[in-house]
Amino acid sequence: MLGKVFLWLFRIATGLVVLAVIAVALVYWFASRSLPDYDKTLRVAGISAPVEIVRDNADVPHIFGASDEDVLYGLGYAHAQDRLWQMLVMRWTVQGRLSEVFGPRTLKIDKLLRRFDLYGIAREAVNYQDEETLAKLRAYAAGVNARLEEINTSALGRGAPELFLFSAPVAPWTPADSIAMGKLMALQLTGHMGNEVMRARTSLALPDPDRLRDIMPDAPGGAIAALPKYAGLFPGLPRYAEGAGYSDDPLSPIRHPDFAGASNAFAAAPSRSAAGGTLLANDPHLGFSAPTIWYLARLELQSGGVIGGTIPGIPSVLSGRSDRLGWGLTTAYVDDQDVHIEQLNPQNPQEYRTPDGFRQFETRGSIIRIKGAEPVTITLRWTDNGPVLSGADYDLETITPPGHVASVSWTALEVDDKTVAAGIRLMSAGNIEEALEALRGTAAPAQNVTLADRSGIAMKTVGLIPARDRGHETEGRMPTKGWLAQNRWQGFQPYEQNPEFRDPPGGILGNTNNKTVDRPFPDHVSYLWGDTQRVHRWRRLMQSREVHTRDSFIEAQLDTVSFTARSLLPLIGKDLWFTGEAAPEGTPERLRQRALELLADWNGEMNEHLPEPLIYAAWLRALQTRLIQDDLGPLAEEFVHVQPVFLERVFRNIDGAAEWCDIRQSSPEETCSDIARLALDDALVWIEERYGDALESLRWGDAHQATHDHQILGEVPVLRHFVNIRQSTSGGDNTLLRGMTRGTGPNPYLNVHGAGFRGVYDFADPNSSVFITSTGQSGHFLSQHYDDLAQLWRRGEYVPMSLDADLARAANEGITVLEPLD
Structure with a gap:
């Protein structure tokens, strides 16, 4: 009897194993159907002559065609081959349609995007494009749609394995979709609204509002403007109202203002170049994901070849070079958003107050369909100042008095938006003068564009800069009364007035998101800047040698020395170094002494293999918490x-x-040295709980792992090990090799935001230029090119950035030929 039971159990177990193997094989077969074939000939509609897409050994497509439209058609096809899922998610996001695919989890995101109506504005913006731009946008869209048609007719696994799990109809790509991608990037790259709300909340929470200039200071180097007390503008608000915080959903384009965008770009004139040609380096910083948002491509246009980093969905090289011109981007931190508190009519809440009396809201209903749930209808409202947002968005409810709502003015809401057109024109510019003219018409996101041609260098802030009244109550720094004329925008500053720098006498220019100009209000660019630290290290590296090379620019791009650590540690630890005799082993005092000994010999290098960066980071984090928690309460x-x-x-x-060092709730008066010592003990307790007390064996890289996670599958057990790309990394929040930490959660030091693209362009020998992305070209996790660039990126290596067509062909991984259907 026992033998029969065992036999049947064996048969059942064997059957289950066989079924599991078959299931895995079927899943793999279906998923692999969507792997693109790079070596083929395909007949398609919409091109005038054959288009050739040569894939080099890094899977970078080199696209050749008879016209610019045909080449952009090829780019659209290549983007859809490798990044279809990414493009669809970005389109669903900007359309406010994520819930149709992912269910209730994304309803809040959809509501916010519907209120902004970025996609509706993008559709209107199509009518403002010139015919040449429209022709190129249509050609790119046709290339995307050619791939969609191929997927449907050839049963290519729906084009991406994710579409088996999240089935959704895929509409054809349109020119409006590409314009909307630019507006989605503008949303991700601005933090002014969130910063305004945070300033207001902090002003309310502080016992002494004058201390706001400490915790949210202006960038050093200019006079500090007097700020109004927010409670004085809107009396009766609670000192502290708990907010919902920012979503940690990887699908959300809204992040804490600290992640509003960052980048490095710098250039050298021939006089500062060892080889006598201009140099340019650029590494834009965005949130990490798998795949990275960046996609490398080379386009052979009628004006010549261009090569660099693209973003799937947008038909242009955003950071790159031709044989004659190079360009790089950094977030300009233009103050491009203002929050307005709108007063409702007590007699009719469908009206809001204006300088001329009460006026009816412009309204429209919007239905959000939700997978697995009933649809939700919301009412969209607009004022003269802009769309009305929910109190749940950006924690606006915490600073909005009863009987009021909040609206926002934002440059990305302009329908006369030629940002994508400017990017297309820039690729054909032959020199700096032509590039500056091509960039006219950019609306949002505002960027500092660093340029280098064969003889000179320049940097220009492009994008709309709001014109504000001199009588603006908060100078755009905190929410204001929307019904007062002086708080409303007065149009935009002329493009010629945007900051511009040409061929500086020192032969070097660049930007690390630092303050670029210090103009008085209302001619200012911003009061909020993205960097007060990296710029010091960059300046030192640039001035430490008389002439530069491609390799010295690479060295600067990969530099991990923290100016912040070098400047702050002697300051906060000045009364703690080497005081008294050695404490007994095993005591907290001895652990503190060992930590201080390590830090005393450290040069500030945030190297992944060292213990000091983790001790330093944990100390400063604990120190700031101790300084602010009694003054700010839960807001801290x-x-x-x-x-x-x-x-x-x-x-x-x-x-x-x-x-700030004195704890208000305690009787003694604490000194800053007392708080520094207590904070170091806090940090060491935190480290000991997670990593043990062997301080010398700690590795910064164990905590500072780059999190290139799949936005959807990255949270699925087992599968996440195949789709997520995790790497030990150097750098930190304030190093040129920037690895911005998460800041929250059980491991606040995960590296979540940094340079997904790096490029260094040398015009003494353009084909010696190099570039890299942080994952790989493919978005398909079964592809060898899903993560093949990741380890090169981690080690600070690059791949050749050559326009030599013969070189691409010599080591190609496939050549796709698109032939006209006619």
Whole structure:
């Protein structure tokens, strides 16, 4: 009897194993059907002559055609081959249609995007494009659609394995979709609205509102403007109202203002170049994902070849070069958003107050369909100032008085938006002068464009800069009364007035998101800048040698030395170094001494293999928490990253900022040295709980792992090990090799935001230029090109950025020929 039971159990187990193997094989077979074939000939509609797509050994497509339209058709086809799922998710996001695919989890995201109506504005913007741009947008869309048609007619696994799990109809690509991609990028790259709300909340929470200039300081180097007390503008608001915080859903384009965008770009004139040609380096910083948002491509246009980083969905090289011109992007931090508090009519809440009395909201209903749930209808409302947002968006409810709603003015809401057109024109520019003219018409996102041609260098802020009234109540820094004329935008500053720098006498220019100009209000660019730290290290590296080379630019791009650590550690630890005799082993005092000994010999290099960066990062994090938690209460948890200028102000007692060191709830009067010592003990307890007390064996890279995670499948057990790309990395929040940390959660030091693309262009020998992305070209996790560039990127290596067609063909991985259907 037992033998029969065992036999049947064996048969059942064997059957289950066989079924599991068959199931896995079927899943693999269906998923692999969508792997693109790069070596083929395909007849398609919409091109005038054959288009050739040569894939080099890094899977970079080199696209050749008889016209620019045909070449952009080829780019659309290549984007859809490798990144279809990414393009669809981005389109669903900007359309406010994620819930149709992913269910209720994304309803809040959809509601916000519907209120902004970015996709509706993009559709209107199509009518403002010139015929040449429209022809190119249509050609690119036709290339995407040619791939969709091929997928449908040849049963190519729906084009992406994710579409088996999240079935959704795929509409044809249109020119409006590409314009909308630009507007989605503008949403991801601006943090001014969130910063305005945070300033208002902090002003309300602080016992002494004058201390706002400490915790949210202006970038050093200019006068600090007097700020109004927000409660004075809107009396009766609670001192602290708990907000919902920012979503950690990887599908959300809205992030904490600290992640509003960052980048490095710098250039050298021939006089500062060892080989006598201009140099340009660029590494734009965005949130990490698998695949990265960047896609490498080479286009052979009628004006010549261009090569660099593209974003699937947008038909242009955003950072790259031709034989004659190179260009790079950094977020300009233009103050491009203003929050307005709109007063409702007490007699009719369908009206809001204006300078001329109460006026009816412009309204429209919008139905959001939700997978697995009933549809939700929301009412979209607009004022003269812009769309009305929900109180749940950006925590606006915490600073909106009863009987009021919040609206937003934003440059990306302009329908006369030629940003994508400017990117297309830029690729054909032959020199700096032509490039500056091509960039006219850019609306949002505002960028500093660094340029280098064969003889000179330049940097120009492109994008709309709002014109504000001199009487603006908060100078655009905090929400204001939307019914006062002086708080409303007065149009935009002329393009010629945007900051511009040409051929500086020193032969070097660049930007690390630092303050570029210090104009007085209302001619200013911004009060909020993305960097007060990296620029110091960059300046030192640029000035440390008389002439530069491609390799010295690469060295600067990959530099991991923290100016912040070098400047702050002597300041906060000045009374702690080597004080007293060695404490007994095993005591907290001895652990503190060992940590201080390590930090005393450290040069500030945020190297993944060293223990000191983790000790330093944990100390500063604990220090800021101790300084602000009694003054800000629960709001302190929303300051998720260390603010170096705040710590410097406190420990130098600038304008009495040392007041932060005294804990208000305690009887003794604590000194800043007391708080520094207590914070170091806090940090060491945190480290010991997670990594043990062997400080010398700690590795920064164990905590600072780059998180290139799949937006959807990255959370699925087992599968996440195949789709996520995790790597130990160097760098940190304030190094040129920037690896911005998460700031929250059980491991706040995960590297979540940095340079997904790097490029260095040498015009003494253009074909010696190099570039890299942080994952690989393919978005298909079964492809060898899904992560083949990741380890090169981690090690600071690059691939050749050559326009030599013979070189691409010599080591090609396939050649796709698109032939006209007619």
